[in-house]
Amino acid sequence: QKEVEQDPGPLSVPEGAIVSLNCTYSNSAFQYFMWYRQYSRKGPELLMYTYSSGNKEDGRFTAQVDKSSKYISLFIRDSQPSDSATYLCAMSDFTNAGKSTFGDGTTLTVKP
Template sequence: QKEVEQDPGPLSVPEGAIVSLNCTYSNSAFQYFMWYRQYSRKGPELLMYTYSSGNKEDGRFTAQVDKSSKYISLFIRDSQPSDSATYLCAMSLNTDSWGKLQFGAGTQVVVTP
């Protein structure tokens, strides 16, 4: 069983719709939960992170973490064609290095005009 599970998609939505992405994980020791966006032939870029359980909002993006269910979500409101990318959830076990991450497989999102 993988430590982090993520549906690879593709997920196709019309412009303006809400995109809903999620990941489940098995290791309850994870403390930091991140969402990265990766465009084709580029490296991942951090969208946002959340510490422990709770919600975090940044513009059109909302991240949610439910540690009791080992479930995290990312919502993209008013989606735009420029949001078309692969979205990767990532998790960190400890605080001494943000660079050691466990990633989900990534969900490909296509926003159609």
């Protein structure tokens, strides 16, 4: 079983839709939870991070962590065609050279 499982997708939604991207994990030592966005043929870029449990909002994006269920989500409100990308969740316990464990990614397409 993988340490981090991400909903595989792909996901295709109309512009303006609310999008939910999800990951589950098995390592209870994970403390930092990140979402990276990767445009086609580019390297990943950090979109949001959350420390421990709770919610974090940044504009149209909300990251949610439920450590009791070992479940994290990224919500995108009023999705735009420019949000079309692959979203990777990543997690770390920061005890080992800052290494992160990544999910396999969910590819999102927002249609105008």
